[in-house]
Amino acid sequence: MTTIPTTSPEAATPPPGSGPAKTTKAAKVPQGHRRLLTRRDRLTLGLMAGLPTILHVALVWVTALASIALAFTTWDGIGFDAITWVGFDNFKELFTNNPQFWPAVQHNIIWFVALILIPTPLGLLLAVQLDKQIRFSRVYQTAFFLPVVMSLAVIGFVWQLIYNPDTGLINSLIGANEPGHYIDWIGDPDLNLWAILIAASWRHAGYMMILYLAGLKGVDPSLREASALDGANEWQTFKNVIFPTLRPTNTVVLVVTIIEALRAFDLVFVFNKGAEGTELLSILVTNNIIGESSRIGYGSAIAVVLLVISLAVIIPYLIATFRKERQA
Amino acid sequence: MHLTPSGLSVPGPSRRTMLRGIGGAAALGAGIPLLSACGGSGGSAADSKTVTLGSNASDAVPKKAFAEIYAAFKKQSGITVDVNTKDHNTFQEQINSYLQGTPDDVFHWFAGYRMQFFAAKGLASPIDDVWDKIGGNFPDAMKGLSKGEDGKFYFVPLYTYPWALFYRKSVFQEKGYEVPTTWDQLIALCKQMEKDKLVPIAFGDKDAWPALGTFDQLNFRTNGYDFHVELMAGKASWTDAKVRKVFDLWAELLPYHQEGAVGRTWQDAAQTLASKKAGMYLLGTFVGQQFTNKADLDDLDFFAFPEIDPAYGQDTVEAPTDGFMMSKAPKNKAGAVKLMEFLGTPEAEQIYLKADPNVVAASTKADTSSYSPLQKKAYEMISGAKSLTQFMDRDSRPDFTSTVMQPALQKFIRDPKGVDSLLSSIERQKKTIFAS
Numbered sequence A: 001m002t003t004i005p006t007t008s009p010e011a012a013t014p015p016p017g018s019g020p021a022k023t024t025k026a027a028k029v030p031q032g033h034r035r036l037l038t039r040r041d042r043l044t045l046g047l048m049a050g051l052p053t054i055l056h057v058a059l060v061w062v063t064a065l066a067s068i069a070l071a072f073t074t075w076d077g078i079g080f081d082a083i084t085w086v087g088f089d090n091f092k093e094l095f096t097n098n099p100q101f102w103p104a105v106q107h108n109i110i111w112f113v114a115l116i117l118i119p120t121p122l123g124l125l126l127a128v129q130l131d132k133q134i135r136f137s138r139v140y141q142t143a144f145f146l147p148v149v150m151s152l153a154v155i156g157f158v159w160q161l162i163y164n165p166d167t168g169l170i171n172s173l174i175g176a177n178e179p180g181h182y183i184d185w186i187g188d189p190d191l192n193l194w195a196i197l198i199a200a201s202w203r204h205a206g207y208m209m210i211l212y213l214a215g216l217k218g219v220d221p222s223l224r225e226a227s228a229l230d231g232a233n234e235w236q237t238f239k240n241v242i243f244p245t246l247r248p249t250n251t252v253v254l255v256v257t258i259i260e261a262l263r264a265f266d267l268v269f270v271f272n273k274g275a276e277g278t279e280l281l282s283i284l285v286t287n288n289i290i291g292e293s294s295r296i297g298y299g300s301a302i303a304v305v306l307l308v309i310s311l312a313v314i315i316p317y318l319i320a321t322f323r324k325e326r327q328a
Numbered sequence B: 001m002h003l004t005p006s007g008l009s010v011p012g013p014s015r016r017t018m019l020r021g022i023g024g025a026a027a028l029g030a031g032i033p034l035l036s037a038c039g040g041s042g043g044s045a046a047d048s049k050t051v052t053l054g055s056n057a058s059d060a061v062p063k064k065a066f067a068e069i070y071a072a073f074k075k076q077s078g079i080t081v082d083v084n085t086k087d088h089n090t091f092q093e094q095i096n097s098y099l100q101g102t103p104d105d106v107f108h109w110f111a112g113y114r115m116q117f118f119a120a121k122g123l124a125s126p127i128d129d130v131w132d133k134i135g136g137n138f139p140d141a142m143k144g145l146s147k148g149e150d151g152k153f154y155f156v157p158l159y160t161y162p163w164a165l166f167y168r169k170s171v172f173q174e175k176g177y178e179v180p181t182t183w184d185q186l187i188a189l190c191k192q193m194e195k196d197k198l199v200p201i202a203f204g205d206k207d208a209w210p211a212l213g214t215f216d217q218l219n220f221r222t223n224g225y226d227f228h229v230e231l232m233a234g235k236a237s238w239t240d241a242k243v244r245k246v247f248d249l250w251a252e253l254l255p256y257h258q259e260g261a262v263g264r265t266w267q268d269a270a271q272t273l274a275s276k277k278a279g280m281y282l283l284g285t286f287v288g289q290q291f292t293n294k295a296d297l298d299d300l301d302f303f304a305f306p307e308i309d310p311a312y313g314q315d316t317v318e319a320p321t322d323g324f325m326m327s328k329a330p331k332n333k334a335g336a337v338k339l340m341e342f343l344g345t346p347e348a349e350q351i352y353l354k355a356d357p358n359v360v361a362a363s364t365k366a367d368t369s370s371y372s373p374l375q376k377k378a379y380e381m382i383s384g385a386k387s388l389t390q391f392m393d394r395d396s397r398p399d400f401t402s403t404v405m406q407p408a409l410q411k412f413i414r415d416p417k418g419v420d421s422l423l424s425s426i427e428r429q430k431k432t433i434f435a436s
Helices: A019-035 A039-070 A089-097 A101-117 A119-130 A137-149 A152-163 A169-174 A192-217 A221-229 A234-245 A247-263 A266-272 A281-289 A296-327 B003-009 B011-046 B060-077 B088-100 B113-120 B128-137 B140-145 B169-175 B183-195 B210-232 B241-256 B266-274 B285-290 B294-299 B333-343 B346-355 B373-383 B398-414 B416-435
Strands: B050-055 B080-085 B106-110 B156-160 B163-168 B199-202 B278-284 B300-303 B316-318 B321-326 B387-389
Touching: A039 A296, A089 A296, A089 B416, A101 A119, A101 A192, A101 A247, A101 A281, A101 A296, A119 A137, A119 A192, A137 A192, A152 A169, A152 A192, A152 A266, A192 A247, A192 A266, A221 A234, A247 A281, A247 A296, A266 A281, A281 A296, A281 B398, B050 B060, B050 B088, B050 B333, B060 B080, B060 B333, B060 B346, B088 B106, B106 B113, B106 B333, B113 B321, B113 B398, B128 B333, B140 B156, B140 B387, B156 B333, B156 B346, B163 B169, B163 B210, B163 B266, B169 B300, B183 B199, B183 B241, B183 B278, B199 B241, B199 B266, B210 B241, B210 B278, B210 B316, B210 B387, B210 B398, B241 B398, B241 B416, B266 B278, B266 B285, B278 B285, B285 B300, B285 B373, B294 B300, B300 B373, B321 B333, B333 B346, B398 B416
Parallel strands: B050 B080, B050 B106, B199 B278, B316 B387
Antiparallel strands: B106 B321, B156 B321, B163 B278, B163 B300
């Protein structure tokens, strides 16, 4: 019996119903376990763990580190010998000389604050209402969730039809496409960011609604019963009982919203390519790197700034999460 | 514990079969590109009867027009042109890595700085031997446009089109307007149009490049061709009083432009000219593509941007030129040379123009008898010009024009008052870009 496992793991399988073998097996397993892996198994496991690791390192870590390194160079993307080290020049240029950089940082922050203040409470409100099992609940749920299914690029196209200053829905309805009283939703820097944020909120509210709906389903019904027995009204129940139990959901919502604000790109790119008033870090990266004679070093420097901001946000979250896990 | 061995043994084989399946699929997947690679290289290496060509002509009209040229080339030489068409903008964005990878033998590109850039980087083959054959077909201005900085030829031009102020003949006739030839006449006309409830100059800068064209016209009319070239090459300073003068003139003209330009595409702006809501429109002749009604198109006319400084008059014409280059190591060089020679003939240009009448031939030998009145006028304007420019983003570093000039001019259009800080910001950014 002891020799069998080394030859083939299949042979180690106890014949079904072989009573005496069972007991010996149970005792032998701990030491035989390792030997159950043949060379082929080890190779297989090695490939299964190794290939994804190599891919991950190559596609995530090497590229991230490469762009950090490139941030200290100038390079037009043609031939590796064209790379020259410039130290912190790109960053100096970025912080002091680029008229689009600080507006972009500001817009990314506005993006986050607006998503937290407008669509998130709206999503929570919708979720609470839908959770009450009102009639046609599923219809509303579908209607509010529908924008989430669509790509932001598509949403950009749809909302352009509404905002187009000459032929769009809004200006046609209110007659603001005439000379003299003209509202330029896409070109006016005081308006365009907000116009885009409404489109982004339209989608984000549905996303938040689904997250909160899931959270609300997890609220123990006996809590509601207890607060009802204590004579709490609906608002008091929500404020003191339901909302505190949504804490884990709120953490997820916060992280999701931060990520949405940092990766904001497609909607704006489709809408007006990050023109005056809608500059975003992600768009500056793209504008500098993509193209026939690109400023890869400079674009990488912007990407590094974006990376640092992302890390500053994500690392505290990860630390908190892991600490919780260790405690549990 | 009892579960462990059986747990290992039961999914074991199935996992392995699955892996085998994946391995098989991977081998198959690897096999497909291998096979196609064999087919590809075998095809073009073995028979010298195929030339590959990278094309950015993704729109229907030019795509069909080019296909007809290649069909004619095949009939004449027996060489097939294997066209690899990419979306127009994608082609431009990827040109960098495309030319460094395994590019097609011949590829579409633009004259001017953009051609010289890749020529200087060694990503294109010099084609002086082609020009020995086709040189007689082109005027000197086109020869100059086709040379790299090293004085060798790298480019075969096919067609070109001028930028000018477009208008509708019927509107000018009805209101009794006259074509302005000086700055004062232009301003007076704008004022009159405003009184007549017309938008004097249609304008759309959502794509950020049309405003570059307005700057070009104002600059070479005010400061002349040589200063314009120096400025585009990064040699002259943007804080120079000459540049400031351009922006002062622009600020004077800007109130007569269509409101909300940054939110409007050039196509939408062209519609206001087509629907007679606007009096004029500064654009390339491709504006004609937006005139889908034949009667409207026949009503379309244009005039050169009025004179600002009599020393320079109207001697410079902005005429972007499109054509072909040969990649650095074409697989079928002999065939590619033959194709380039064919593309430089008047026949090739005539075939193209028949299908796309919005542009004019780069060659002076091409038959102009079938030209529309608009094409004839465009042809005369270009052939009579003392100097030709290509457009800001073709005459200067594209990274400078796209990351600095495009946003800066959008800012100026919205707020013409902040010129001084804008110009010093442009100058500072220009210095770092041109230094790299």
